Amino acid sequence: MMKKATAVLDFGTSKVLVLLAEESAYQKVTITSAGMAQYDGFMNGEWNAPSEVSDAIASAIEAAEKKVGTHIKEVYVGVPGEFVRVYVIESSVALQGADPKVTSADVEKLQRQATEMLDRPTGVIIHRSPAWFKVDGGQKTLEPVDQKGSTLEGMIGFVLADQFFINDVTERLKELGVEVRGFFSTSVGEAMQMIPFEERDHTAILVDVGYLSTEVMAVEGDALIWQKVLPVGGAHITLDLTYGLEKPFDMCEKIKRAYTFNAPKNTQIEVQGENGQMESFSGEQVSMIIDARVDEMLEMIDDAVKKSGIRLGNWSNVYFTGGGLMPMNGARVYAAGKLARNVREAAAKTVKLKPAQIYASGSGLLELVYNTIEQEEQDEGLFDRIKRVFKKR
Numbered sequence: 241m242m243k244k245a246t247a248v249l250d251f252g253t254s255k256v257l258v259l260l261a262e263e264s265a266y267q268k269v270t271i272t273s274a275g276m277a278q279y280d281g282f283m284n285g286e287w288n289a290p291s292e293v294s295d296a297i298a299s300a301i302e303a304a305e306k307k308v309g310t311h312i313k314e315v316y317v318g319v320p321g322e323f324v325r326v327y328v329i330e331s332s333v334a335l336q337g338a339d340p341k342v343t344s345a346d347v348e349k350l351q352r353q354a355t356e357m358l359d360r361p362t363g364v365i366i367h368r369s370p371a372w373f374k375v376d377g378g379q380k381t382l383e384p385v386d387q388k389g390s391t392l393e394g395m396i397g398f399v400l401a402d403q404f405f406i407n408d409v410t411e412r413l414k415e416l417g418v419e420v421r422g423f424f425s426t427s428v429g430e431a432m433q434m435i436p437f438e439e440r441d442h443t444a445i446l447v448d449v450g451y452l453s454t455e456v457m458a459v460e461g462d463a464l465i466w467q468k469v470l471p472v473g474g475a476h477i478t479l480d481l482t483y484g485l486e487k488p489f490d491m492c493e494k495i496k497r498a499y500t501f502n503a504p505k506n507t508q509i510e511v512q513g514e515n516g517q518m519e520s521f522s523g524e525q526v527s528m529i530i531d532a533r534v535d536e537m538l539e540m541i542d543d544a545v546k547k548s549g550i551r552l553g554n555w556s557n558v559y560f561t562g563g564g565l566m567p568m569n570g571a572r573v574y575a576a577g578k579l580a581r582n583v584r585e586a587a588a589k590t591v592k593l594k595p596a597q598i599y600a601s602g603s604g605l606l607e608l609v610y611n612t613i614e615q616e617e618q619d620e621g622l623f624d625r626i627k628r629v630f631k632k633r
Contacts, residue, residue: 245272247304248609249297249413250318250426250602253281253473254451256296258304258312259602261610269610274599275303281452282322283471285402294412301418314419318426318605321448321455323405325363326467328371329354332393341388342375354396363400366423371395371463380441382461397463399425424612427467429604431459432611434586435559443550444557446586447541448601449564451475456541458550468544470537474564477533484529485521488514499526501534501570534565538578552581561586563598 250257260273279296280288287293301312331354333346351368358365372380375389384392401423410420427448435444440459448455452473458466474496481492494511507523545552558581560566565575566585576583586600 245310246606246609246613247312247315248318248602248605249300249315249409250605251282251320252450252601253283253320253453254278254475255598256293256300257599257602258300258315259599259606260304260308260310260312261606263610269606271599271603271606273304273307274602275300275305275307277303282320283452285322285404287408294415297412298416301416312418314421315413316421316605316609317409317413317423318429318601319366319401319405319423321425321427321457321467321469322453323402324366324425324427324467325361325400325402326457326464327358327361327398327400328395328463328465329357329398330393330395331357332391335390335392339388340390341386342373342384342392344385346392347373347385347394350392350394351396354394355398358398361398361400363402364406364423365398366401367397367399367425367428367464369397369428369461369463371397371460371465380461395460395463395465397460397465399428399464401425422609422612424605424608425464426601426605427455427457428464429606429608430561430586430601431457431464431604432462433604433607434561434600435459439557442556443552444559445545445550445552446559446561448562449473449537449560449566450562451564454537454541454562454564456544458545458548466548466550468548470540470544472533472537472540474562476537477530477564480529480533481526484525491519495521495526496530496568499523499530499568501531501568501574503527503570534571534574535578537565538575542579555582557582557584559584559586561597561600566597 245262247260256277256279258275259271261269261271277296277299279292305312331350333350373384373394374380375384375387376391413420431446443460446457450473452475454470454473456468478492478496481495482489498509498511503523505524509521509523509526510518513519565571572583572585
């Protein structure tokens with residue numbers, strides 16, 4: 241079977257990432273190349289340095305191309321949480337016939353009805369997925385077809401992308417000679433790939449701690465049902481160290497990476513200074529600075545989930561990903577203690593590149609793109625209509 245190559249473009253808060261992958265009959269998705277470029281990211285729905293974004297995209301694409309000797313002409317683009325809004329709509333339809341049962345047409349009708357109930361939200365729909373269906377108030381399921389009853393109910397999740405982001409990125413890529421094949425939610429890709437289905441069957445939380453911000457999201461079934469972006473990330477930990485220790489930012493990054501949560505108070509942390517000499521810092525002093533910021537971050541996460549109205553079971557897991565916190569030594573155990581919940585690191589199944597947390601969102605995006613294309617080949621749905629819109633631009 242001939243391999244099919246696909247490129248995705250993922251915008252993080254400090255890096256632009258391009259991944260190239262191939263699909264074959266033997267291994268579903270294999271990452272063949274990765275290109276990365278630093279940039280100043282985004283906050284509050286805007287680029288922090290708009291004039292640098294196109295150069296970062298071009299550099300990431302060029303780096304990915306060089307590794308495999310190919311030319312990227314089209315990409316699928318991941319939309320970061322900063323540029324999306326999440327809505328959920330509950331709807332119902334009456335089942336027809338002498339001995340009524342759910343058909344695929346009923347499911348599609350319910351989802352179309354939910355779409356019409358969105359009440360003119362701003363943005364472009366890039367995902368429409370079911371959180372659950374119920375027949376006559378019965379148990380939740382994602383496969384209601386052929387169940388007998390009189391009424392089909394469902395909760396449908398929608399992810400809408402900011403029109404500014406779509407227009408801006410499309411134009412930037414056009415200037416680089418690259419066509420946009422479609423836009424996908426990076427958050428949806430991460431959640432679908434990294435959280436086991438049996439946990440999504442109820443409700444699960446995924447936290448992506450980035451460089452400048454943190455995305456907290458709730459997933460049920462196949463849908464993203466809630467998301468909030470918090471203005472804190474790994475860079476804030478480093479910045480606190482620069483103030484507290486009065487040392488350069490790059491050196492404080494090294495101190496952060498060398499730090500271990502809950503280490504003995506008499507621990508000394510040694511890193512290489514600007515002059516090449518090793519410098520030693522009190523573990524207790526570093527702990528006071530780092531723990532204070534991380535405690536605040538975890539409190540913000542916990543508070544956001546509580547205020548969301550999302551109901552979690554006592555044994556529900558919270559999944560963490562991203563390069564802002566989990567790469568730190570002992571972070572998972574520390575977060576579990578502070579949140580009083582089981583904390584797991586979201587393991588991206590296709591990520592062979594290290595550190596995995598850095599490539600997790602891009603990997604999830606790839607998986608989502610391939611799964612959507614596979615579904616598209618079976619029937620024409622929302623994805624096709626969206627894709628045609630972009631191809632007409």
